Amino acid sequence: GNSVTQMEGPVTLSEEAFLTINCTYTATGYPSLFWYVQYPGEGLQLLLKATKADDKGSNKGFEATYRKETTSFHLEKGSVQVSDSAVYFCALSDRPGGSYIPTFGRGTSLIVHP
Amino acid sequence: EPEVTQTPSHQVTQMGQEVILRCVPISNHLYFYWYRQILGQKVEFLVSFYNNEISEKSEIFDDQFSVERPDGSNFTLKIRSTKLEDSAMYFCASSERSGGVNQPQHFGDGTRLSIL
Numbered sequence: 001g002n003s004v005t006q007m008e009g010p011v012t013l014s015e016e017a018f019l020t021i022n023c024t025y026t027a028t029g030y031p032s033l034f035w036y037v038q039y040p041g042e043g044l045q046l047l048l049k050a051t052k053a054d055d056k057g058s059n060k061g062f063e064a065t066y067r068k069e070t071t072s073f074h075l076e077k078g079s080v081q082v083s084d085s086a087v088y089f090c091a092l093s094d095r096p097g098g099s100y101i102p103t104f105g106r107g108t109s110l111i112v113h114p
Numbered sequence: 115e116p117e118v119t120q121t122p123s124h125q126v127t128q129m130g131q132e133v134i135l136r137c138v139p140i141s142n143h144l145y146f147y148w149y150r151q152i153l154g155q156k157v158e159f160l161v162s163f164y165n166n167e168i169s170e171k172s173e174i175f176d177d178q179f180s181v182e183r184p185d186g187s188n189f190t191l192k193i194r195s196t197k198l199e200d201s202a203m204y205f206c207a208s209s210e211r212s213g214g215v216n217q218p219q220h221f222g223d224g225t226r227l228s229i230l
Contacts, residue, residue, distance in 0.1 A: 004156075034218075043118070043205055043221035044157070089157060101147075101170060102219070104157040 002027045006090050006105035013080055013112050021075040021108045023064075023090035031092040033057075033066050033073040034102065038087040047075075047088070085112045116140040120206050120222035127196055128230055135191045135225045137206030146189045147207040147219060148181065150174070157205065163189065193227075201229045 007022040025031065032051045036044040048057030053068035062077045073090060087109050091102040119138045127133045139146050148160040161171040163181055178194045189208075193200055203226050207219040 036221075041223065043120075043223040044207075045221065046218040049218070101159045101162065103159075106154075106156040 002031070002092060002094065002103040004090050004092055004103055004105035006088075006108050009087075009107075009109035011108060011110050013110070015082055015112055015114055016079045017112075019075070019077040019080045019084075019110065021088055021090075021110070023073045023075065023105060025071050025073065025090070025092050027071075027092055027094055029094035031094040033064070034091040034093065035062070035064055035073070035075050036089040036091060036104075038089065038107070040086070044089060080110070080112045082112045082114055085110055116220075118206055118208055118220050118222035120204075120225050122225060123223065124226045124228070126228045126230060129198055130195050133193050133196055133227065135193075135204050135206075135227070137189045137191070137222055138187050139189055139206070139208030140210075140220055141187070143208035143210050143220070145169075145209045145211065145219075146181075146183070147209075148191045149205040149207065149221075150202040151205065151224075152199075152202045160191070160204075196227075196229045198229050201227060203227075 003026045005024050034049045035047040037047045038044050048059040050057040050066035053066055056065045064073050064075045066073055087107045089107045090105040093102045121136045146163040149157050151157045159172050161175045161181055162169045180192045182190050203224045205224045206222045209219045
């Protein structure tokens with residue numbers, strides 16, 4: 001079956017530090033990969049996605065590259081801000097039985113201090 | 115920007131009682147979903163709904179769960195006889211078409227269900 005493994009949090013950084021949140025996956029097919037973000041008290045929002053190998057998804061300064069050879073989709077940002085404090089979920093989606101139901105990781109909490 | 119709205123934000127219920135969680139999906143969306151997230155664990159798919167019927171459900175979605183679209187705007191999740199282990203955050207989501215890669219699901223802010 002499909003699964004997503006994320007690094008455990010919380011990740012605590014100072015403002016303007018470099019961020020990496022690791023994500024690896026196992027999938028039976030050729031999945032699409034996603035990062036979702038959940039700000040405090042809110043629902044999940046799609047942050048970025050990549051649909052095939054070597055694609056790079058990017059949004060709001062965040063980037064992640066689909067690495068098929070290492071089955072990874074690590075999230076990076078060059079300079080984090082306090083407003084980036086949230087929980088980040090890596091997810092994959094393929095099409096078993098004809099529907100795209102995402103499989104989520106456990107989430108990684110990011111805390112950014114001023 | 116249109117939003118998925120969920121009510122209530124927090125529901126406290128005695129074990130064994132029925133609970134209904136409500137969601138208003140984005141108005142032109144056709145596919146609806148429920149997920150749950152037990153505290154500290156991953157988000158888990160429960161059920162998807164299209165054209166007034168369940169299109170897919172997970173092993174979690176057993177006979178105590180049901181979903182309904184009672185009118186043109188609401189989408190509800192009913193838990194018939196709640197158990198302690200039903201305590202979780204429940205998220206509703208909707209998408210314009212089947213949740214393919216170019217049709218992301220839009221999530222509500224969730225309902226925190228606490229079973230006592």
